[in-house]
Amino acid sequence: MAAAVVTESIERRFDDTMAVDGVDLEVREGEIYGFLGPNGAGKSTLVRMLCTLLLPSAGRALVLGHDVATQPGQVRLRIGVALQDAALDDRQTGRELLTLQARLYGLHRAEVDERVEHVLRIVDIGDAIDRRIGTYSGGMKRRLDLAAALVHNPDVLFLDEPTTGLDPASRALVWREVRRLNQELGMTIFLTTQYLEEADELADRVGIIDHGKLVAEGAPDELKRAISDDVIVARVEGAGDDVIQALCAIDGVDQVDVHGEELTVRTANGAAAVSPVAVALSRDGVKVHTLTLRTPTLDDVFLELTGGHIDHGHIDNKGDGDPTS
Amino acid sequence: MTTTALPAAPPVVRARPAGFLSDMRTVATRALRAVPREPESIIPALIVPVFFYVVNVGALSKVSHNAYGLDFKAFQVPVAIIFAVTGISRASTLVTDIQDGYFDRLCVTPVRRLALLLGLMVADVAVVIALCIPVLLLGFAYGVRFETGPIGMLLFLLIAGAWGLVFTGFPYAIALKTGNPAAVNSSFILFFPFAFLTTAFQPKQALSGWLATVATYNPVTYLLSGLRSLVSEGWDGMELLKAAAAIAAVGAVSISLALAALRGRVRRG
Numbered sequence A: 001m002a003a004a005v006v007t008e009s010i011e012r013r014f015d016d017t018m019a020v021d022g023v024d025l026e027v028r029e030g031e032i033y034g035f036l037g038p039n040g041a042g043k044s045t046l047v048r049m050l051c052t053l054l055l056p057s058a059g060r061a062l063v064l065g066h067d068v069a070t071q072p073g074q075v076r077l078r079i080g081v082a083l084q085d086a087a088l089d090d091r092q093t094g095r096e097l098l099t100l101q102a103r104l105y106g107l108h109r110a111e112v113d114e115r116v117e118h119v120l121r122i123v124d125i126g127d128a129i130d131r132r133i134g135t136y137s138g139g140m141k142r143r144l145d146l147a148a149a150l151v152h153n154p155d156v157l158f159l160d161e162p163t164t165g166l167d168p169a170s171r172a173l174v175w176r177e178v179r180r181l182n183q184e185l186g187m188t189i190f191l192t193t194q195y196l197e198e199a200d201e202l203a204d205r206v207g208i209i210d211h212g213k214l215v216a217e218g219a220p221d222e223l224k225r226a227i228s229d230d231v232i233v234a235r236v237e238g239a240g241d242d243v244i245q246a247l248c249a250i251d252g253v254d255q256v257d258v259h260g261e262e263l264t265v266r267t268a269n270g271a272a273a274v275s276p277v278a279v280a281l282s283r284d285g286v287k288v289h290t291l292t293l294r295t296p297t298l299d300d301v302f303l304e305l306t307g308g309h310i311d312h313g314h315i316d317n318k319g320d321g322d323p324t325s
Numbered sequence B: 001m002t003t004t005a006l007p008a009a010p011p012v013v014r015a016r017p018a019g020f021l022s023d024m025r026t027v028a029t030r031a032l033r034a035v036p037r038e039p040e041s042i043i044p045a046l047i048v049p050v051f052f053y054v055v056n057v058g059a060l061s062k063v064s065h066n067a068y069g070l071d072f073k074a075f076q077v078p079v080a081i082i083f084a085v086t087g088i089s090r091a092s093t094l095v096t097d098i099q100d101g102y103f104d105r106l107c108v109t110p111v112r113r114l115a116l117l118l119g120l121m122v123a124d125v126a127v128v129i130a131l132c133i134p135v136l137l138l139g140f141a142y143g144v145r146f147e148t149g150p151i152g153m154l155l156f157l158l159i160a161g162a163w164g165l166v167f168t169g170f171p172y173a174i175a176l177k178t179g180n181p182a183a184v185n186s187s188f189i190l191f192f193p194f195a196f197l198t199t200a201f202q203p204k205q206a207l208s209g210w211l212a213t214v215a216t217y218n219p220v221t222y223l224l225s226g227l228r229s230l231v232s233e234g235w236d237g238m239e240l241l242k243a244a245a246a247i248a249a250v251g252a253v254s255i256s257l258a259l260a261a262l263r264g265r266v267r268r269g
Helices: A043-050 A072-078 A094-104 A109-122 A126-130 A138-150 A168-185 A196-202 A220-227 A241-248 A270-283 A298-306 B020-034 B043-068 B072-085 B091-100 B102-107 B113-141 B149-178 B181-196 B209-217 B219-233 B237-266
Strands: A003-014 A017-028 A032-036 A058-063 A079-082 A156-160 A188-193 A205-210 A213-218 A230-237 A253-259 A262-267 A287-294
Touching: A003 A043, A003 A188, A017 A043, A017 A188, A017 A205, A032 A043, A032 A168, A032 A196, A043 A058, A043 A156, A043 A188, A072 A079, A079 A138, A094 A109, A094 A126, A094 A138, A094 B020, A109 A138, A109 A168, A138 A156, A138 A168, A168 A188, A168 A196, A188 A196, A196 A298, A205 A220, A205 A298, A213 A220, A213 A298, A220 A298, A230 A270, A241 A253, A241 A262, A241 A270, A262 A270, A262 A298, A270 A287, B020 B113, B043 B072, B043 B113, B072 B113, B072 B149, B072 B181, B072 B219, B091 B102, B091 B149, B091 B181, B102 B113, B113 B149, B113 B237, B149 B181, B149 B219, B149 B237, B181 B219, B219 B237
Parallel strands: A017 A213, A032 A188, A032 A205, A079 A156, A156 A188
Antiparallel strands: A003 A017, A003 A058, A205 A213, A230 A262, A230 A287, A253 A262
């Protein structure tokens, strides 16, 4: 499958800050690529370079074979973009905004009408389309933003944190629309997100970025399987080194991490290990608030790679991370 | 929320550059559409010149007539027009676009960057010419007539529109440079030296001292002279030429500043 987006050692520096630091990635045509990382990790900076709003400081990026630095006009014709905050004009109606957008992409009058009706069937805004955008809810604005990104029939769609700030119901609607665009129209989608479940739910492949560097890339299941099959998470008080040693000694336990009051035990067989873990904690007098057995998440992957959690946009204190075995 | 399959995209519809004029028309249309939706941005620009015209004529008409033999009602029409058209722009809207990210949305389209500015300026010209009309009607109601007839009146409107256009370069430069609404609002202060340190209320021969010196170098002095010639004196090529030169001089500065600020704003580096 051909590459829709390629970056080669791309960098972007702002004064002394390296926002994107030598990222190499390849997004294949027709896939949803999730770019996951906490706030400030460099996700939006990379998207702004790919959308031709920023020049790379070093390296290069190609979108559908066009260099974003030297052929921005060609790139702009082929991409649709919904930036981090729904960038709309409250004084226009939804239909006026879509029409204006289509005109700027050179569509003729009949094409404009056709495309506006088409995207309104994809992104259902109902009768509100003829109301001023200032009257829209946050979810409706996001969906109109998505419609505006689609009106010229782009080949690659960039969505920069498309559901940040939305309630769960609105988020689910956006997810469904993104999935349908990809599955039914074959659109390549580059999606940045700080929500683990969003990347897990939507992305065929995920790139994890931290401090401007790509720290992992792959299908979500592959990334999760790479760290362990099961995870036991305990919220505890008073877990000392002796407790950790005891947990490490349990058969089948691969690794124990301490993160504040959270103990994370990785194991190939969670069902077999959960009882010995509970007994070990109890024997050493550790007060256990919760004990959970689950499969790994992308947050576990992030923790494994960086020593911190992605906590909806914030990284927990990384100094607490203490891989013990 | 529909759950039916997505409609197939019409395969022939592909994005293409729209062309500079089309881009400019699209940007201008959006700007003009917003004007009646924000009457608060236009009403002061209508009230201020009408207010000044009525008050000045009421207060100074007899004095000026006795002192200089002026038809002060005709003398004040260009002043009211300058008050109406100077500083009217969509610069504050542009700042809102920048702050809200809508400007970035426009920049990821193939739109020509220059059209983003010139489209707004074209809309401004339409607005300032529209603002001139009630002021002119008030003048007519006071008995003012154009010595140069309807063609002179049309030229009068075009000169006023041209002045309004070039003056918008200042607030647009500030808007694009700073992206700050307070800075744009404070650009209104430029209006005062341009409008008042000139022959707004007295003919040049009546000015003395520093004010006479400043007025001599103030381009609005020559703009007012040109406009007044159309109203009160008849066709005077030299006065019109001076007015055009004054507009061109201010435009060279203001438009250069605005274009430089636009380049800075859309620079990707």
